[in-house]
Each structure stands twice: as C-alpha cells, then as structure tokens.
Amino acid sequence: MLMCGNDACGEGAILAGCAFYAGYPITPQNELTAYMAKRMGETGGVFIQAESELAAINMVFGASVAGVRAMTSSSSPGISLKQEGISYLAGCELPCVIVNMQRGGPGLGNIAPAQGDYFQAVKGGGHGDYKIIVLAPASAQELMDYTYIAFDLADKYRNPVMILGDGLLGQMMEPIQIKSVEGRPLVDKPWALTGCKGRQARFIRSLFLGDGALEEHNKKLQEKFNNIKKNEIRAETLNIKDADIILVAYGSVARIARAGMELGRAKGLKVGLIRPITLWPFPEKTIADISGKAKKFLVVEMSAGQMVEDVMLAVKGRAEVDFYGRMGGGIPTEEEILKKIEALVKQS
Amino acid sequence: MKKKRLKKIKNTAIRKAEEVLAFSRPKSLRDVELHYCAGCGHSIVHRLICETIDEFGIRERVIGVAPVGCAVIAYDYWDFDVTEAAHGRTPAVATGIKRVLPGNIVFTYQGDGDLAAIGTAEIIHAANRGENITVIFVNNGVYGMTGGQMAPTTLAGQKTVTTLEGRTIRNDGYPIKILEMLSVLPGAKYLERVSVHSAQEILRAKRAISKAFKTQIDNKGFSIVEVLSMCPTYWGMTSIQSADRIKNEVSTFYPIGVIKSY
Numbered sequence: 001m002l003m004c005g006n007d008a009c010g011e012g013a014i015l016a017g018c019a020f021y022a023g024y025p026i027t028p029q030n031e032l033t034a035y036m037a038k039r040m041g042e043t044g045g046v047f048i049q050a051e052s053e054l055a056a057i058n059m060v061f062g063a064s065v066a067g068v069r070a071m072t073s074s075s076s077p078g079i080s081l082k083q084e085g086i087s088y089l090a091g092c093e094l095p096c097v098i099v100n101m102q103r104g105g106p107g108l109g110n111i112a113p114a115q116g117d118y119f120q121a122v123k124g125g126g127h128g129d130y131k132i133i134v135l136a137p138a139s140a141q142e143l144m145d146y147t148y149i150a151f152d153l154a155d156k157y158r159n160p161v162m163i164l165g166d167g168l169l170g171q172m173m174e175p176i177q178i179k180s181v182e183g184r185p186l187v188d189k190p191w192a193l194t195g196c197k198g199r200q201a202r203f204i205r206s207l208f209l210g211d212g213a214l215e216e217h218n219k220k221l222q223e224k225f226n227n228i229k230k231n232e233i234r235a236e237t238l239n240i241k242d243a244d245i246i247l248v249a250y251g252s253v254a255r256i257a258r259a260g261m262e263l264g265r266a267k268g269l270k271v272g273l274i275r276p277i278t279l280w281p282f283p284e285k286t287i288a289d290i291s292g293k294a295k296k297f298l299v300v301e302m303s304a305g306q307m308v309e310d311v312m313l314a315v316k317g318r319a320e321v322d323f324y325g326r327m328g329g330g331i332p333t334e335e336e337i338l339k340k341i342e343a344l345v346k347q348s
Numbered sequence: 349m350k351k352k353r354l355k356k357i358k359n360t361a362i363r364k365a366e367e368v369l370a371f372s373r374p375k376s377l378r379d380v381e382l383h384y385c386a387g388c389g390h391s392i393v394h395r396l397i398c399e400t401i402d403e404f405g406i407r408e409r410v411i412g413v414a415p416v417g418c419a420v421i422a423y424d425y426w427d428f429d430v431t432e433a434a435h436g437r438t439p440a441v442a443t444g445i446k447r448v449l450p451g452n453i454v455f456t457y458q459g460d461g462d463l464a465a466i467g468t469a470e471i472i473h474a475a476n477r478g479e480n481i482t483v484i485f486v487n488n489g490v491y492g493m494t495g496g497q498m499a500p501t502t503l504a505g506q507k508t509v510t511t512l513e514g515r516t517i518r519n520d521g522y523p524i525k526i527l528e529m530l531s532v533l534p535g536a537k538y539l540e541r542v543s544v545h546s547a548q549e550i551l552r553a554k555r556a557i558s559k560a561f562k563t564q565i566d567n568k569g570f571s572i573v574e575v576l577s578m579c580p581t582y583w584g585m586t587s588i589q590s591a592d593r594i595k596n597e598v599s600t601f602y603p604i605g606v607i608k609s610y
C-alpha cells in the first residue's frame with residue numbers, strides 16, 4: 001500500500017504498542033499528528049493536542065513515568081522547545097520516542113526539508129551531559145521500521161530515542177509493507193510509578209544533591225551511553241571496498257547521494273557510499289576502518305555542514321574530507337553531487 | 349506582646365491537637381527531618397496532604413508530582429510514589445500520568461513561580477481540559493528557592509531582592525490572582541483559597557485539601573487549592589510577623605474562601 005512517511009512513522013509506533021501521543025501542530029509533520037489522533041482513537045490509546053511543544057514533551061514524560069510507550073513529534077522549531085524536556089527525560093532515565101521531521105532554519109525558517117538539526121539531535125541539544133539514540137530512516141518503509149525499533153531501544157536503555165527525518169521523507173508517498181508483530185510482549189518496567197500498592201514507594205528524579213551523588217549518576221549514565229555505542233551502531237555501506245571517493249550522507253540525502261554514486265560509477269569513477277543509520281551512536285569505526293584506503297570523503301548534507309564534523313573526527317586526518325551542502329530548503333541533486341565527485345577526482 | 353501571641357498560637361494549636369488526640373505522624377509522611385526554614389508554610393502543607401491521603405486510604409494509589417522550588421525534594425518526605433517535573437511543567441506531567449492511569453490519584457505540588465510564572469500555560473490548559481487532577485498551589489509571594497526574588501504573586505510595594513524599592517505596578521505589573529483567572533474555565537471544578545497562618549486556618553486548609561482530593565476521587569475534574577503560606581526567610585520577618593502579615597495584608601488582597609465549587 002501507499003503511505004506518506006509521516007503516516008508510516010505513526011503506524012510504526014502503533015505496531016510497537018505506543019499507547020500515548022502528545023503533539024503540537026507544525027509543518028511538515030502535521031500528517032503524523034493527525035494520524036496519531038485517528039489511530040490512538042482506534043487502538044484505545046491516549047492522544048492529546050498539547051498547548052505547546054513544552055507541554056507535549058512533558059505529557060510524554062508523565063506517560064513514560066507511568067510506564068507506557070509514549071511518543072511526541074514535531075519539526076525543528078518545536079524540537080528546540082522540547083529540548084528542556086528531553087534533558088529531563090535523559091536525566092531521569094525515561095524511555096520515549098521523539099520524531100523530528102526537520103525543516104529549514106534558523107528561526108522560523110521555512111517548511112522545506114532540511115538537515116540543520118543534526119547538532120541539536122546528536123550533540124545533546126538540551127543542557128547537561130547526555131545522549132539520545134538518533135535514528136535516520138531514508139524511506140517511508142524505514143520510517144515505519146525504525147520507529148518500531150526506536151520503542152524497543154528506548155525501553156531497553158531507558159533513554160529517549162529520536163527519529164530524525166525531514167519534510168521530504170515525511171510527506172513523500174511510497175509503497176509500504178506492514179509487518180505482523182502479534183503477541184510480542186512489552187518490556188517489564190519495574191521502575192515505573194503506578195502507586196505503591198504491595199511495594200515500597202518509588203520516586204523518579206534527575207536531581208542529586210548529596211556530595212558526589214550527581215557525579216555518580218553521570219558516571220552511570222555514561223556507562224549506559226558506552227554500552228549503546230558498543231551495541232547499537234547501524235550503517236549501510238555500498239561499493240566502499242574499491243572506492244577512491246566515499247560519499248557520506250544520511251536520510252533522504254543518502255538516496256540522492258546513492259543516485260550520484262551510480263552516475264559516477266557509470267562513468268567509471270570509483271565511488272562508494274556510507275549511510276549512517278544511527279547518527280548517535282555514530283558509525284565511527286565503519287568510517288575509520290576505510291579511511292586509510294579511500295582517498296577522499298565527500299559528505300553531503302542539507303545543512304551548512306554538521307555531520308561532516310563527526311566524519312572528520314572519525315577520519316582523524318587520514319584522508320581528505322570534503323563537503324557539499326545545500327541550506328534553507330535547498331535539496332542537492334544527483335547531478336550536483338556528480339559534479340562535485342568529478343571535481344574531486346580531477347584534483348587528485 | 350509578640351511572645352505572648354506566639355504562646356497563644358502554640359497553646360491553641362496544642363489544645364486543638366489534643367482535642368483530636370492521637371496527634372501522630374501520618375503514615376504517608378516519612379519519619380525524617382524536613383529541610384524547610386523555621387516557620388515555613390511548606391512543612392504544614394506537606395503534613396495536611398499526607399493526613400488527607402491517609403484518611404482517604406489512597407496512599408497506594410497516589411502519584412505526586414513535585415515542583416522545582418523549595419519543595420523540590422518532597423519525595424524525600426512523602427512515602428508514596430512521586431516524580432520530579434521540570435520547572436512549571438508540573439501539570440503537563442500530571443496530565444500524562446493521569447491519562448494513562450485514570451484509576452490512580454494524581455496531584456501536583458507547586459509554588460507561585462512554578463505555577464503562576466513559568467508554568468502559566470500548563471496550569472491554564474490542564475484546568476481548561478478539565479484534567480481530573482488535584483493541584484496544591486503554595487503561594488508565598490516570593491521565589492524561595494532562588495533567594496527571594498519577586499514572584500507574579502508578590503504584592504504591590506513588597507520589597508524583594510529584585511524589587512528593592514518594592515514592587516511597582518508600572519515596572520512589574522499587578523500581582524496575579526490565579527484562582528480567579530481559572531474560575532472562568534468550565535473545566536476547573538473546585539477552587540479554594542486557604543491559608544496556614546493560624547491553627548484555625550490550618551484546619552480550614554485541611555478541609556479544602558480534602559475536598560479537592562475528593563473532587564478527583566469522585567471523577568469530578570480539575571481541583572486546585574491555593575495556600576497562602578509564610579516565607580519568613582525572604583519576607584525578612586519572624587514566624588509570628590509572617591503569620592500576621594498573611595492575616596492583615598496578604599489575605600486582604602487574596603481573599604480566603606471557596607472561589608468555585610461544583
């Protein structure tokens with residue numbers, strides 16, 4: 001069946017047993033909010049159109065405290081508002097899924113697709129030392145599949161997980177296959193607040209006032225983040241073994257980069273592609289392992305250059321890292337990418 | 349004179365307590381020392397909530413949402429499930445919990461900075477949606493936790509560290525009467541303002557808190573009790589002077605009584 005990415009994302013959440021959604025309208029993710037309103041009604045879950053993104057993320061906080069699978073979605077300006085809540089969720093070790101269908105910025109920007117929120121997604125965004133898992137699907141099908149996976153990851157690590165899409169992915173209609181997931185048990189949550197019947201009272205907090213207590217808490221969080229780094233990195237690689245030039249791109253841009261790569265290959269140029277699927281944890285090793293062999297990296301983003309910094313950190317100077325980006329709703333074309341590839345080949 | 353009054357207040361309190369007799373710690377209140385300053389209203393309000401919860405026998409069903417403010421570590425004192433919430437987002441967090449667990453009793457505990465400044469949108473919309481939660485709103489007219497700055501509820505002319513010459517209407521606007529504002533919302537069902545400046549008022553406050561929880565237990569919708577409360581530390585007053593200030597000044601601007609009932 002055909003579905004737009006926003007709807008596919010919503011259905012992925014429903015399949016995962018999401019029982020609570022709160023959101024505030026913002027383009028280009030409005031289809032998702034509307035889809036959740038409809039599907040929550042049909043599945044007996046809770047849907048709330050909140051008074052703001054601040055309220056929405058904190059309603060999700062409450063639902064997560066109570067132990068259910070909860071989600072919110074927005075686009076760039078709304079995600080900025082949610083950052084306070086995301087920091088609290090991470091500090092309190094509460095699972096939830098946050099969808100960001102990025103649009104052009106800064107400020108009100110526009111409603112065209114963009115990837116300018118990479119930094120705020122993977123570098124923390126809110127205050128304090130924390131990380132959230134960031135997944136970057138590249139199609140409507142992947143939006144469904146990775147949203148589903150996002151809920152499992154969130155519960156497994158008791159941490160917020162973000163789906164980082166963009167307006168293009170959210171609004172494009174694509175064929176979808178809906179998996180059957182019947183009888184899948186949800187994770188037990190022995191930490192949730194449900195009333196203290198038959199047990200000791202519990203509390204959930206991110207405040208640690210005792211001498212050294214907050215440092216201990218932070219150490220525990222860092223240990224968890226290291227575990228996530230060890231276990232959850234995902235990336236797709238194409239034609240990288242013999243490549244002289246490796247493209248690095250995520251989400252919708254990765255599909256365009258792939259087309260650019262194919263144009264290059266058709267001209268006999270040795271071009272490969274690395275597509276990070278988890279933006280945090282970042283597939284550093286995949287990039288590092290090949291960085292001795294490949295001559296050049298070309299990072300393509302719909303931003304002024306954000307993920308490129310993580311690629312450079314992974315390459316550690318072993319190869320040249322170049323960048324091609326479009327901003328403010330500009331979408332790179334495969335021809336533009338090919339041109340850039342050809343220029344790089346000529347240079348060397 | 350002041351000492352005499354203190355003695356009188358103390359004596360009445362003791363007499364009242366003896367009349368009820370068996371003045372013991374509520375089960376919902378942990379047996380630990382509270383960190384509040386001497387004469388602070390928070391301790392009294394904590395106790396009233398715990399007594400109410402015990403009396404309704406709902407300790408095992410209650411989930412509290414603690415604020416950011418002097419009462420931020422209320423979970424160290426309350427022996428039932430409690431979560432923290434970001435400053436002012438308290439009613440949004442309570443909304444999430446209550447919608448998911450409608451059989452539980454969910455309440456927020458908020459100061460006047462938390463509720464009437466940074467969290468104004470959240471309280472208005474929780475009330476307007478008619479969330480079946482209970483809000484205990486402690487109005488002490490200042491920001492206690494951060495060092496006594498002006499709150500939205502600070503009275504005109506009142507000196508604080510950010511209104512050195514006293515709050516001026518021209519610069520700072522008028523003190524906000526939150527309950528009166530909320531009372532126009534059909535979703536807000538039970539609204540009462542009380543005080544904890546005397547034994548008599550404490551008894552009245554207890555009845556109001558009880559009524560508010562009952563409102564939720566009976567599924568009637570949103571209930572809120574505003575408690576006029578002393579902050580001797582940042583009022584720069586003794587406990588007795590603080591109690592007198594509520595009686596003579598604060599409660600004349602913020603009238604005590606039921607604002608709305610269903």
Ligand SMILES: Cc1ncc(C[n+]2csc(CCOP(=O)(O)OP(=O)(O)O)c2C)c(N)n1
Nearest residue numbers: 416417418435459460461462490491492493
């Ligand atoms: C987002 C944010 N802004 C500011 C603060 C600092 N802060 C902590 S408590 C508080 C005000 C507390 O006043 P009130 O709500 O009246 O409670 P009280 O301490 O008087 O009981 C402020 C501004 C914060 N913790 N978070």
Ligand code: SF4
Nearest residue numbers: 384385388418492579
């Ligand atoms: S600063 Fe004021 S509100 Fe805070 S504990 Fe002391 S008296 Fe109470």
